[in-house]
Amino acid sequence: MSVLVLAEHEAGALKPATLNTVAAALQLGGEVHLLVAGADVGPVAQAAAAIPGVAKVLVAESDTLAHPLAEPLAAVLVALAPGRSAILAPATTTGKNVLPRVAALLDVAQISDVVAVVAADTFVRPIYAGNALATVRSTDAIKVVTVRTTAFAAAPATGGAAPIEAVSVAAPAARARFVSAQLSKSERPDLTSARIVISGGRGMQSGDNFHLLETIADQLGAAVGASRAAVDAGFVPNDLQVGQTGKIVAPDLYIAIGISGAIQHLAGMKDSKTIVAINKDPEAPIFAVADYGIVGDLFDVVPELVKELG
Amino acid sequence: MKVLVAVKRVVDYNVKVRVKADKSGVETANVKFSMNPFDEIAVEEAVRLKEAGIASEIVAVSVGPQAATETLRTALAMGADRGILVQTDAEVQPLAVAKLLTVLAERDQPGLILLGKQAIDDDSNQTGQMLAALLGWPQGTFASKVSLADGTATVTREVDGGLETIALDLPAVVTADLRLNEPRYASLPNIMKAKKKPIETLTPDQLGIDVAPRLITLSVEEPAKRQAGIKVPDVAALVEKLTSEAKVI
Numbered sequence: 001m002s003v004l005v006l007a008e009h010e011a012g013a014l015k016p017a018t019l020n021t022v023a024a025a026l027q028l029g030g031e032v033h034l035l036v037a038g039a040d041v042g043p044v045a046q047a048a049a050a051i052p053g054v055a056k057v058l059v060a061e062s063d064t065l066a067h068p069l070a071e072p073l074a075a076v077l078v079a080l081a082p083g084r085s086a087i088l089a090p091a092t093t094t095g096k097n098v099l100p101r102v103a104a105l106l107d108v109a110q111i112s113d114v115v116a117v118v119a120a121d122t123f124v125r126p127i128y129a130g131n132a133l134a135t136v137r138s139t140d141a142i143k144v145v146t147v148r149t150t151a152f153a154a155a156p157a158t159g160g161a162a163p164i165e166a167v168s169v170a171a172p173a174a175r176a177r178f179v180s181a182q183l184s185k186s187e188r189p190d191l192t193s194a195r196i197v198i199s200g201g202r203g204m205q206s207g208d209n210f211h212l213l214e215t216i217a218d219q220l221g222a223a224v225g226a227s228r229a230a231v232d233a234g235f236v237p238n239d240l241q242v243g244q245t246g247k248i249v250a251p252d253l254y255i256a257i258g259i260s261g262a263i264q265h266l267a268g269m270k271d272s273k274t275i276v277a278i279n280k281d282p283e284a285p286i287f288a289v290a291d292y293g294i295v296g297d298l299f300d301v302v303p304e305l306v307k308e309l310g
Numbered sequence: 311m312k313v314l315v316a317v318k319r320v321v322d323y324n325v326k327v328r329v330k331a332d333k334s335g336v337e338t339a340n341v342k343f344s345m346n347p348f349d350e351i352a353v354e355e356a357v358r359l360k361e362a363g364i365a366s367e368i369v370a371v372s373v374g375p376q377a378a379t380e381t382l383r384t385a386l387a388m389g390a391d392r393g394i395l396v397q398t399d400a401e402v403q404p405l406a407v408a409k410l411l412t413v414l415a416e417r418d419q420p421g422l423i424l425l426g427k428q429a430i431d432d433d434s435n436q437t438g439q440m441l442a443a444l445l446g447w448p449q450g451t452f453a454s455k456v457s458l459a460d461g462t463a464t465v466t467r468e469v470d471g472g473l474e475t476i477a478l479d480l481p482a483v484v485t486a487d488l489r490l491n492e493p494r495y496a497s498l499p500n501i502m503k504a505k506k507k508p509i510e511t512l513t514p515d516q517l518g519i520d521v522a523p524r525l526i527t528l529s530v531e532e533p534a535k536r537q538a539g540i541k542v543p544d545v546a547a548l549v550e551k552l553t554s555e556a557k558v559i
């Protein structure tokens with residue numbers, strides 16, 4: 001019995017979330033096979049083969065897989081399911097989109113956002129915005145699991161030399177088509193894997209004011225994040241939202257500026273190693289999880305911080 | 311075109327949930343329940359499609375206890391035309407909900423099914439995708455914009471990298487993300503009118519679906535509490551703490 005992991009990649013590069021997911025897969029026991037699906041994925045397959053612990057890389061190459069649409073991707077995973085004990089993907093928007101579809105086609109449950117592997121059939125997952133942790137045992141023959149990447153230390157990226165094997169891809173009728181993408185471009189580290197994250201909330205008052213945070217981000221090599229309120233208000237794009245229904249982050253340092261600390265926001269960042277809060281309201285709930293807090297007007301404090309770090 | 315909307319009764323998002331002492335689950339006695347916030351967004355989208363003359367009828371479905379009738383009444387007050395309660399006191403997991411919705415979709419033949427992207431109690435984010443799989447329909451998850459024309463749904467999705475737009479042949483399943491719309495509050499006259507709208511009650515047995523859970527919950531525990539730290543007087547003190555105490559910069 002083997003474990004199949006769906007590799008996540010973009011622009012010809014393997015995404016770090018894959019390494020965290022491989023680490024979770026290695027805890028299940030059995031061989032770990034990595035599926036690289038897409039168009040022109042040769043370099044990704046090479047990178048996948050270099051991950052120590054991966055026994056085999058399966059490559060599904062087809063134009064129908066050029067974008068990770070759920071329908072064709074699920075068809076590939078279902079075709080590869082027989083004989084597997086588990087199918088894993090990172091709990092990214094791609095993993096969350098496709099794995100439930102795979103599970104339903106296999107008539108098994110899907111286990112979302114796993115933060116710990118207790119046994120090959122038993123997992124821990126957060127519920128109620130992380131206010132509770134449920135330990136669940138699957139009674140299904142195949143475990144279909146999405147992995148919360150911040151909960152598993154990344155497997156090393158190099159040192160392995162797994163064989164690469166092509167798999168055939170059936171082309172189901174394309175009832176879903178890719179039209180366009182509007183992807184945010186940033187030179188800064190990826191939000192979900194950055195060592196430092198600096199986030200702004202409604203208190204920032206405008207998108208322009210986020211430049212203040214960007215300056216600090218560049219001083220510290222940090223990624224920029226935001227609360228839902230800041231995204232809803234149009235200050236920053238949706239891909240910066242941290243929280244229960246946005247991105248989950250757990251950096252070494254999380255700096256929350258003008259963010260009140262609603263439970264839905266805390267759900268996305270409370271596992272950060274060190275938390276700093278800057279807020280003018282001394283009663284703001286964010287201070288209850290912050291290691292260091294400054295009570296003050298962010299428009300005074302943040303420029304001082306820029307100076308101090310400069 | 312008929313539109314089906316799935317609405318779940320969940321513990322209100324403002325409630326600070328507590329884990330039960332016996333670790334069997336969270337405390338649900340005497341707490342406020344509401345419609346899952348993402349489902350309000352899904353209902354709102356359906357109502358806008360009806361107002362735009364695209365949807366002919368909106369059917370709201372809830373799977374749960376008798377009390378889920380209140381959730382259906384909320385959907386009816388927002389503008390849904392009729393409700394279906396699939397009544398059960400048992401825990402119904404996403405795969406089983408998807409199977410129940412599949413039977414209802416085959417019966418009622420909607421052109422579009424709207425769901426929330428995620429129920430804020432189980433945080434599964436699965437049901438819409440599973441439903442699309444079981445029906446063999448295309449799916450547009452995490453939608454922040456939906457437009458329908460010529461048998462096609464064009465859906466803009468919130469993805470990790472930004473936004474993605476896809477085109478789906480109808481019938482299709484769409485799950486709502488936060489920024490799809492801002493749901494309306496039901497007006498008092500509409501709340502009164504909703505009391506007269508029909509709600510059909512069915513059981514999983516009548517629909518021929520076994521809803522036995524596939525995942526057995528062994529325990530539910532409280533996560534480790536974070537200790538509140540200290541307030542520092544100024545930026546210089548903060549930077550000093552971050553460098554020499556926390557050693558993170």
Ligand SMILES: Cc1cc2nc3c(=O)[nH]c(=O)nc-3n(C[C@H](O)[C@H](O)[C@H](O)COP(=O)(O)OP(=O)(O)OC[C@H]3O[C@@H](n4cnc5c(N)ncnc54)[C@H](O)[C@@H]3O)c2cc1C
Binds near residue numbers: 230244260268284
């Ligand atoms: C279904 C659902 C899902 C949700 N998912 C998420 C999610 O994933 N992520 C998320 O973040 N939220 C989420 N929310 C929203 C959440 O409940 C809060 O509404 C949101 O996090 C509030 O954002 P905020 O802290 O920026 O704004 P507010 O709560 O308005 O707080 C602003 C803070 O800024 C401070 N402030 C204002 N001006 C200044 C100043 N000049 N200097 C210093 N401080 C200042 C204020 O004191 C206040 O504490 C969700 C809600 C629902 C219902």
Ligand SMILES: Nc1ncnc2c1ncn2[C@@H]1O[C@H](COP(=O)(O)O)[C@@H](O)[C@H]1O
Binds near residue numbers: 348349352373438
């Ligand atoms: N018991 C239920 N009754 C009605 N709809 C549900 C139920 N459970 C889930 N749903 C729908 O499926 C969506 C996603 O739920 P989940 O997969 O549990 O996160 C919800 O937002 C609802 O639209």
